[in-house]
Amino acid sequence: MYFMKKQFLRSFILFFLIILSTLLVAQERVNDTIPAENSEVKVIPVIDANYEIERTYKIFFKMDVLLQPDKGFFEIDSLFRLYREELLQEAGSFHSFNPNSLSKYFLESSYRLWGGFYFKLGLWQLDVNKRIKNVQHNIGILDESIALWQFTLASKDYELVPNNLKIRITDLIDKANEYRSKLHLLKRKFILLEDEITDQLAFVNQILIEVNALQENSRDSLLIAKDPPLIHVYVDSSDYKPIKQRFLQSFKESYKTIENYFSTQNFVFFIVFSIAFLVFFIIVRRKYLDMETDISERGHKTILRIFKGYPVVTSLTMVMVFFHLFYPFYPLILNHLITLILLINMYFILKKFIDSDTRHFIFRLIILLIVNDLEIVVWYFGDVARHYILFESLLGILLSLKYLRPVLWQNFREQKYISQTRLILANLIFFFYLAAFFANLMGYYDLAILLVTVGIHVPEFTVLLYGLYLITGSFAQALIRYQRSKHTISAYEKYARYERKTLNTIKTLAVIYWFFSLTVSFQVNRLLINNFTEFLEKERNFGLLEITYGSVLSFILILVITFVLTSLLKFLIEKLLKKARLPRGVPVAISVTVGYFIVVAGFLLAITAAGIDLGKFGFIAGALGVGIGFGLQNIVNNFISGLILLYERPLQVGDTIEIKNLLGVVNRIGIRSSNVRTFDGAEVVVPNGNLVSDQLINWTLTDNVRRIEIKVGVAYGSDPNEILKLLTKVPSEHPMVLKEPAPWALFEGFGDSALNFRLLFWTPYDQSLGTKSEVGVGIYNIFKEHGVQIPFPQVDVNMNNKE
Numbered sequence: 027m028y029f030m031k032k033q034f035l036r037s038f039i040l041f042f043l044i045i046l047s048t049l050l051v052a053q054e055r056v057n058d059t060i061p062a063e064n065s066e067v068k069v070i071p072v073i074d075a076n077y078e079i080e081r082t083y084k085i086f087f088k089m090d091v092l093l094q095p096d097k098g099f100f101e102i103d104s105l106f107r108l109y110r111e112e113l114l115q116e117a118g119s120f121h122s123f124n125p126n127s128l129s130k131y132f133l134e135s136s137y138r139l140w141g142g143f144y145f146k147l148g149l150w151q152l153d154v155n156k157r158i159k160n161v162q163h164n165i166g167i168l169d170e171s172i173a174l175w176q177f178t179l180a181s182k183d184y185e186l187v188p189n190n191l192k193i194r195i196t197d198l199i200d201k202a203n204e205y206r207s208k209l210h211l212l213k214r215k216f217i218l219l220e221d222e223i224t225d226q227l228a229f230v231n232q233i234l235i236e237v238n239a240l241q242e243n244s245r246d247s248l249l250i251a252k253d254p255p256l257i258h259v260y261v262d263s264s265d266y267k268p269i270k271q272r273f274l275q276s277f278k279e280s281y282k283t284i285e286n287y288f289s290t291q292n293f294v295f296f297i298v299f300s301i302a303f304l305v306f307f308i309i310v311r312r313k314y315l316d317m318e319t320d321i322s323e324r325g326h327k328t329i330l331r332i333f334k335g336y337p338v339v340t341s342l343t344m345v346m347v348f349f350h351l352f353y354p355f356y357p358l359i360l361n362h363l364i365t366l367i368l369l370i371n372m373y374f375i376l377k378k379f380i381d382s383d384t385r386h387f388i389f390r391l392i393i394l395l396i397v398n399d400l401e402i403v404v405w406y407f408g409d410v411a412r413h414y415i416l417f418e419s420l421l422g423i424l425l426s427l428k429y430l431r432p433v434l435w436q437n438f439r440e441q442k443y444i445s446q447t448r449l450i451l452a453n454l455i456f457f458f459y460l461a462a463f464f465a466n467l468m469g470y471y472d473l474a475i476l477l478v479t480v481g482i483h484v485p486e487f488t489v490l491l492y493g494l495y496l497i498t499g500s501f502a503q504a505l506i507r508y509q510r511s512k513h514t515i516s517a518y519e520k521y522a523r524y525e526r527k528t529l530n531t532i533k534t535l536a537v538i539y540w541f542f543s544l545t546v547s548f549q550v551n552r553l554l555i556n557n558f559t560e561f562l563e564k565e566r567n568f569g570l571l572e573i574t575y576g577s578v579l580s581f582i583l584i585l586v587i588t589f590v591l592t593s594l595l596k597f598l599i600e601k602l603l604k605k606a607r608l609p610r611g612v613p614v615a616i617s618v619t620v621g622y623f624i625v626v627a628g629f630l631l632a633i634t635a636a637g638i639d640l641g642k643f644g645f646i647a648g649a650l651g652v653g654i655g656f657g658l659q660n661i662v663n664n665f666i667s668g669l670i671l672l673y674e675r676p677l678q679v680g681d682t683i684e685i686k687n688l689l690g691v692v693n694r695i696g697i698r699s700s701n702v703r704t705f706d707g708a709e710v711v712v713p714n715g716n717l718v719s720d721q722l723i724n725w726t727l728t729d730n731v732r733r734i735e736i737k738v739g740v741a742y743g744s745d746p747n748e749i750l751k752l753l754t755k756v757p758s759e760h761p762m763v764l765k766e767p768a769p770w771a772l773f774e775g776f777g778d779s780a781l782n783f784r785l786l787f788w789t790p791y792d793q794s795l796g797t798k799s800e801v802g803v804g805i806y807n808i809f810k811e812h813g814v815q816i817p818f819p820q821v822d823v824n825m826n827n828k829e
Contacts, residue, residue, distance in 0.1 A: 046665065055551065058462075060618070069177065069178050069183055069184075070174070070175075071183075072176045072183055072184065072187055075178075075187075075191060075195070076191070076194075079194055079198055080174075081193070082171055082198060082202075083198070083201075084203060085167065085171070086201060086202070089164055089168075089205055089209070092161065092164060092209075092212075093205075093208055093209070093212065096157075098153070099154075099157065099216070099219075102150050102153060102154065102219070102816070103219055105150075105228075106150060106219070106223060107220070108727045109143075109146070109147075109226075110226060111220075113143060113226060113229065114141075116140075116143075117233060120136060121232065123662065125240055126252065127413070128240060129401070129475065130241070130244060130472070130475055130476070130549065131358065131402050131405055132405055132478075133237055133240055133241050133244065134241075134358050135279065135280075135283055135357070135358045135359070135402075136237050137237045137238065137241070138283060138287075138355055138356075138357055138358055139238065139282070139283045139286060139357075140230055140233050140234050141234065141355060142286045142287050143230045143286065144227065144230045144234065145290050146286070146289070146290040147223055147226055147227050147230060147265070148227065150223050151220060151223045151224065151227065154216055154219055154220045154223065154572040155220060157216050158213060158216045158217060158220065161209050161212055161213045161216065162213065163211070164209055164446060165206060165210065165764065167210050167703070168205055168206045168209070169206070171202050172199055172202045172203065172206070175198055175199050175202070176199060177193055178195070179192065179195050179196070179199075184275045186258070194521065195450065197584075206603065211471070216763065219314065219489030220282050227616075233424075241549070241552075245549055245550070245553075246470050248470070248472050248473045248476060249470070249473065250470075251469035251470050252469070252471070252472070252473040253412070253469045253470075254469055255467060255468055255469050256412060256413075256416065256466055256467045256468075257467070259409050259412055260409075261408075261409050261410055261413065264408070266407045266408065266410050271405055272406045273403065274407075275406055276402065276403045276406045280357070280359040283357040283358070283359065284357045284360055286360065287356055287357050287360075288449060289746070291353060295352075295785050296348065296349060296352050296353070299348065299352075300345045300348060302340075303311070303345070303348070304341055306343070306804070307337075307341050307344070307501070308341075310501065310504055310505050310508065311333045311337060311504070313508050314329065314333065314504040314507065314508055315333060315334075317508060317511050318511075319507070325499075325500070325503050325525075328379075328496060328499075328503075329500045329503055329504050330719060331378045331379065331500075332375070332496065332497055332500040333500070333504070335374075335375060335377070336371075336374050336375055336377055339371050339374055339375060340371075340375055340497055342371070343368060343371045343372070343375065343493075343494075343497070344497065344498075346364050346367065346368055346495060347368070349364070350364065352516050356550075356687065358402070359402060362399040362402065363399075365395070365486065365490075366392070366395055366396065366399060367434070368490055369391060369392055369395060369486055369489065369490060370392060371387070372388065372489055372490060372493040373385065373388050373389065375496075375497070376388070376419070376492075376493055376496075377492055377571065379444075379496065380444055381444070381445070382809075383445070383448065384444055384445070384448050387429075387448050387451075387452060388489055389728045390425045390426070391482070391485055391486055391489065393421075393425065394418075394421065394422055394425060394455070394482050395482055395486055397418050398418065398478065398479070398482050400414075400464075401414065401418075401475075407648070412466060412471060415462070415466050415474050415475060415478065416463065416467070417464050417467065417480055418462075419458075419459045419460070419462040419463040419474065419478060420459075420463060422456070422458075422459030422462075422478070422481060422482070423456060423459050423460055423463065424454055425455075426452045426453070426455040426456040426459070427456065429448070429449055429452030429453060429456070430452075430453065430456060435449065445490075445774055447488070448801075450597070451484070451488060452485075454484060454485065455481050455482070455483075455485060458475070458477045458478070458481030459478060459479055459481050460503065461477050462474040462475075462477035462478045462481065466478060474616055475624045475645075476548070476549065478549060478674045479547055479549075480547045483543070483546075483547045484547055486545075487540065487543040487547075488540065490542075491536045491539060491540055491795055494536070495532055495533065495536045498532050499528075499529050499532050499533075502525075502528045502529070502532065503525055503528075503529070504571055505519070506521055506524050506525050506528065507525075509521065537796065559576075561575065562574060562575045562576030562579060563576050573636075573637075574637075576636065577636040577637045578636065580632070580635040580636060581632045581633070581635060581636040584628055584631055584632035585628065585629065585632050587628070588624060588625055588627075588628025588629070588631075588632070589625070589628075589791065591624060591628075592621040592624045592625055592628075593621075595617070595620060595621065595624065596617040596618065596620070596621045597617075599613065599616060599617040599620060600613045600614060600617045609675075611680075612675075614672070614678065614679070614695075615672050615673055615675065618672055619672075620688065660713075660715070661698060663715045664698045664699060664714045664715045665697055665698060665714075667713075667714035667715045667717065667718040667719075668695065668696065668697050668698065668700075668714040670714075670718050671695055671700070671714055671717060671718065672695070676717075676727070677695070677722070677724050677727070678692065678693055678695075678721060678722060679692050679694060679695060680692065680695065680726075681724055681725070681726045682724070682725040682791055683702065683722060683723060683724050683725065684722075684723040684725065684728045685712070685716065685717065685720055685721070685723070685729060686720065688702060688710055689704065689705065690702040690703050690704035690705060690708075690710065691703050693709070695714075696714075698713070698714060699711050699712060699713050699714055699716060700712050700714060704823070725791055726791055729792055730790055730791050730792070731764060731788050731789065731791060732788065732789060732790075732791045732794045733786060733787070733788050734786070734788070734789055734794055734797065734798045734801070735784065735785070735786055736784075736785045736798065736801060736805065737782065737783070737784055737785075738782075738783050738785070738804055738805060739777055739779070739781060739782050739783070739816060739817065740780055740781050740783065740809070740814050740815065740816060740817070741780060741781075741814075741815040741816070741817040742780070742781060742817075744779060744781060744814055744815070746773050746783075748812070749771075749773075749781070749783055750772075750783070751771075752783075752805075752808050752809065752812060753769075753771035753783060753813070754769050754770070754771045755786045755808065756785075756801055756804040756805050756808055757769040757785065757787040757801050757804075759804075760797065760800060760801055760804070762789050762790065762793045762796075762797045762800075763787050763788070763789050763797065763801070764787070764788040764789060766787055769785065769786065769787035770785075770786045770787070771783060771784070771785050771786075772785075778819070779817050779818070779819045780816075780817045785805070787801070
């Protein structure tokens with residue numbers, strides 16, 4: 027609860043400060059956009075005319091580069107001409123098929139193919155649009171330059187200047203007009219190409235709409251028997267001949283999709299990221315295997331199985347997963363191929379985690395997945411495809427039939443979760459494939475294909491996600507435990523919390539992705555995404571305020587990402603800078619400063635994403651001024667004091683401080699207050715203003731040592747020289763007492779009942795209390811050993827007896 031209040035207060039203060047600074051900037055922008063009533067165009071002084079002429083010509087020289095033949099533009103123009111013809115051919119090929127006989131694979135592949143076309147045209151349009159903006163910017167510069175020089179030449183200051191200067195200015199204006207004309211022609215050429223690309227984008231978008239409509243129609247007609255019963259379907263030679271040509275057509279369609287996709291993507295970032303991950307994986311694996319570990323610790327065996335089992339297969343599996351995450355809409359044939367490879371990899375990776383029955387089950391999944399992937403080719407063979415679906419459903423029934431035996435379901439609750447999951451998935455395959463078998467027989471062909479798809483893909487991505495959970499969880503645990511090994515045992519609980527949070531996060535993400543994959547299998551993912559997008563983008567009125575849920579969600583997400591990114595960067599910066607041996611407190615100051623900048627930038631970005639016009643918040647400025655002046659002055663004072671503590675560094679986390687009657691260790695330095703834990707175990711919240719304004723004693727500012735003082739008295743008659751030697755000997759032999767400065771014993775004076783001595787020595791601060799006690803006991807023991815008496819106070823009372 028306290029942490030939530032602290033975060034809320036921090037966000038509250040930052041919100042007000044950001045709004046204030048933003049309003050000031052917005053006000054300046056508004057003032058800049060309002061022209062002054064008596065504004066005049068400044069005339070270029072005669073003394074600066076030649077310099078300004080030369081500077082303007084330098085601008086012209088830069089424009090010469092822009093006017094040179096643009097290789098990039100000509101490449102786009104020539105490729106676009108060829109691309110347009112290709113699009114027309116592809117559209118003709120697509121429309122040549124009977125829309126009522128198109129399979130879901132063909133429709134999905136076509137959607138991704140035309141989506142690739144749309145993406146590539148969009149890149150070209152963006153490139154040409156940037157060129158148009160660049161040309162328009164230069165035209166604006168020329169317009170301003172022409173107006174300036176024309177106004178200058180017509181001014182009274184230039185009536186008596188030499189004619190040579192006037193001629194140079196006139197030539198400059200003519201040259202600027204010439205450049206402006208050329209730039210207008212170039213801009214026109216760019217605009218014409220952009221218009222043509224826009225027309226093609228509309229054309230491609232229309233095809234995408236048609237494909238999407240066919241997919242929706244196929245989905246809506248799942249329960250309609252559009253095809254005749256299978257017993258009435260006869261396969262003749264026209265369905266499969268010529269075989270070679272049909273195979274080539276299948277290969278051509280798949281190759282065309284892959285070629286178009288790879289021509290529109292930039293894989294540089296993915297390659298760099300993958301190489302970095304592989305190096306990181308190797309380093310973490312080696313560090314973990316080399317360090318000393320407790321073999322009985324939970325999760326240790328899992329980590330060893332991942333790192334020692336098939337490390338190459340594991341690392342390559344993660345690279346393919348990254349490819350899938352970075353490029354989710356890659357060609358369908360490539361998607362099926364990568365999924366098959368991942369499942370085969372999991373068969374080997376999970377060998378040491380599962381029993382033989384589960385391994386056999388995964389092997390059967392691989393067979394069914396290969397058969398299912400071949401549907402992409404079989405679709406080109408007419409009615410043969412329906413018989414192939416019949417064969418596929420029968421194969422699935424036969425391969426899952428053994429898991430229906432009642433003996434396997436005995437004591438189901440007592441079985442391991444892997445065995446339970448295997449039985450559930452196997453029965454899912456059986457019933458879905460059985461339903462697909464009868465649906466195909468009765469003419470529900472589309473429904474049969476959907477049932478087969480769900481029946482194989484739900485177990486497939488369940489196995490994949492389980493394996494990925496083990497890999498990512500083991501990798502995260504190994505990394506956390508390696509970092510933990512660098513610290514003392516006291517930090518183990520903190521790293522244990524990190525482990526639990528990390529594993530829970532990975533598990534949550536896996537469950538979310540499982541449900542998303544389920545929507546993909548049922549072919550409703552795009553429908554759900556479109557409906558959700560429409561829901562977010564619909565404008566809603568709340569009084570005079572018009573917002574969308576999407577803008578609110580964007581605002582919240584950006585803020586959450588900002589705070590997570592801030593925490594992560596602060597942690598990384600402090601880790602890196604501590605190794606640079608900077609002065610104490612500097613890494614924290616730098617990380618906090620960077621964090622503040624990120625929070626400010628993230629908040630402004632969130633405001634922009636939410637579509638909020640900052641100009642409408644002008645009335646808030648006055649209210650904030652009044653609020654800060656009256657109610658928030660202490661909060662602002664504490665905030666500024668926190669910045670002073672941050673940059674002046676009079677104290678740091680871990681320091682032992684004393685302020686007024688408070689003595690303890692600094693646990694946290696916050697934006698408004700700091701936490702001090704007393705030696706009694708109490709957590710005291712101290713406003714930062716008090717730490718700056720009050721007298722503060724920092725016992726560990728420059729070092730971690732403290733001087734201890736022990737006073738002792740001995741009986742009269744003792745030899746002071748011997749006492750000084752004994753007092754010095756005791757701390758000198760104690761292991762926690764520093765040798766430099768050396769212990770020092772002093773004779774303080776003659777007391778009423780004793781000779782008073784004073785012993786001074788230095789010890790680490792965190793050991794001072796115990797050391798003082800042990801040295802005191804040592805003094806008592808050595809005095810007792812040498813017969814030195816420690817007197818108690820004596821008072822002589824004289825009785826005057828008067829009668």
